[in-house]
Amino acid sequence: MREHVGEFFRDLRGGLGGQPLPYVWVPELHEDGVHFHVHFAVGRFVPRRLIESAWGRGFVHIKLLSGLPAGSGALGESRKAAQYLSKYVTKSFTDPSTRAPGMHRYDLAQGFKPAVIRLPGWTVEEAMGKASDIMRDVPTARWSSADSERWDGPPSVWAQWGR
Known part of the structure; x- marks a missing residue:
């Protein structure tokens, strides 16, 4: 799957003129437990026919992310x-049968890795407070490994800001 997705983004970038193309993608296991499909986002308009041509492996569904207030930027x-995309990152996060150990639940274009911001704190709440200060808001959603009986890893917290 990763090879197919890599080929897809190379072809897509080529079809857009070859310039660097920031993207992020997330695999999702089908209900059959065998096959995957891919969700992705890019930061620009891409014609549907180019997506279909670059993928060339079956069904393509495009969803315009709308419902943003005017001036969202x-x-x-x-x-x-x-x-x-976070829905799909977290969908099977605690199920080891849907994720190869050591593999990310998402991937992004080379050269577009987000900067790491370390927010040390003596408690989760202290670290979350620092993150909320940076985001200028409180999280709208939050998950903690402490709430998962089947969690088999180090203590972890995930948070989402915005709507």
Whole structure:
């Protein structure tokens, strides 16, 4: 699957003129437990026919991420895309049968890795407070490994800001 997705994004980038193309993608296991499909977001308009041509492996569904307030800008659009994709990142996060150990639940274009911001704190709440200060808001959603009986990893917290 990763090879197919890599080929898809190379072909897509080529069809858009070859310039660097920021993207993020998330695999999702079908209900059959064998096959995957891919959700992805890019930061620009891409014609449907180009997506279909670059993929060339079957069904393509495009969803315009809408419902943003006027003036949301790039940050609001990015948050909306992250909200959409985060559903699939977390969907099977605690199920080891749907994720190869050591593999990320998402991937992104080379050269577009987000900067790491470390927020040390003596407690989760202290660290979350620092994150909320940076985001200028409180999280709209939050998950903690402490709430998962089947969690088999180090203590972890995930949070989402924005709608």
